[in-house]
Amino acid sequence: MSTSKPVRLTDKQFEQIAKALAEPRRYQILKKIGSCKKEGSMGCQAIQEEHNISAATLSHHIKELETAGLVTITREGKTMSLSVQRDVLHAYLEKLSKI
Amino acid sequence: MSTSKPVRLTDKQFEQIAKALAEPRRYQILKKIGSCKKEGSMGCQAIQEEHNISAATLSHHIKELETAGLVTITREGKTMSLSVQRDVLHAYLEKLSKI
DNA sequence: GCATCATTTAGATGATTATCTAAATATCGA
DNA sequence: TCGATATTTAGATAATCATCTAAATGATGC
Numbered sequence: 001m002s003t004s005k006p007v008r009l010t011d012k013q014f015e016q017i018a019k020a021l022a023e024p025r026r027y028q029i030l031k032k033i034g035s036c037k038k039e040g041s042m043g044c045q046a047i048q049e050e051h052n053i054s055a056a057t058l059s060h061h062i063k064e065l066e067t068a069g070l071v072t073i074t075r076e077g078k079t080m081s082l083s084v085q086r087d088v089l090h091a092y093l094e095k096l097s098k099i
Numbered sequence: 100m101s102t103s104k105p106v107r108l109t110d111k112q113f114e115q116i117a118k119a120l121a122e123p124r125r126y127q128i129l130k131k132i133g134s135c136k137k138e139g140s141m142g143c144q145a146i147q148e149e150h151n152i153s154a155a156t157l158s159h160h161i162k163e164l165e166t167a168g169l170v171t172i173t174r175e176g177k178t179m180s181l182s183v184q185r186d187v188l189h190a191y192l193e194k195l196s197k198i
Numbered sequence: 199g200c201a202t203c204a205t206t207t208a209g210a211t212g213a214t215t216a217t218c219t220a221a222a223t224a225t226c227g228a
Numbered sequence: 229t230c231g232a233t234a235t236t237t238a239g240a241t242a243a244t245c246a247t248c249t250a251a252a253t254g255a256t257g258c
Binding site for chain 2: 015018021027086093096097099
């Protein structure tokens with residue numbers, strides 16, 4: 001179960017992750033996605049209701065998280081299902097901890 | 100020997116750290132400071148020579164790192180001595196790993 | 199005090215980016 | 229197919245921020 005397979009981050013991805021995490025709202029969104037993972041699906045709707053942002057803005061943030069590799073999107077009909085890529089997050093933390 | 104005393108990050112500091120780390124150049128600077136720690140002092144000059152930036156820009160970045168609590172500055176006459184606050188960095192990583 | 203070296207501050211500029219509205223696309227159920 | 233729901237795209241705007249130059253501050257040694 002989530003045996004951290006060795007994830008290798010390119011410099012570019014490392015930067016993308018750092019930027020993705022630097023936006024407070026994005027961090028909150030990521031946390032939300034992570035917290036809901038247990039229950040399975042996590043659509044945009046639930047997130048949007050918490051934050052006071054438009055669907056377009058949320059879409060933008062989610063794309064940033066996805067581009068950075070921090071979340072994966074699986075589509076299930078109308079809604080999307082998001083999940084945190086903890087392997088990637090931990091690879092990032094691992095690299096940072098080397099400082 | 101750096102027995103990690105419990106550092107508590109405010110939400111604000113957490114954000115400041117994330118933003119400080121999100122700038123590639125700032126990350127490089129922080130890494131440089133960390134790597135030179137063993138030899139003791141780490142002035143701006145050495146950093147500035149590596150990166151191709153003005154003294155003013157470097158000063159700006161260092162202030163961001165300091166404001167975030169990631170580095171401390173001690174003045175020694177003309178030059179400054181920088182050191183990484185690993186306790187703070189690890190508190191940040193710790194919090195991120197909770198996602 | 200003056201010249202020099204190290205850093206900071208002020209102020210400006212350009213790039214990046216978070217956000218919005220409006221329109222487009224996609225999926226489902228009736 | 230139509231209408232409703234969910235998400236994306238396009239395009240615009242405003243805020244943030246990295247960077248610079250020029251000037252200011254501060255410390256050292258002559």
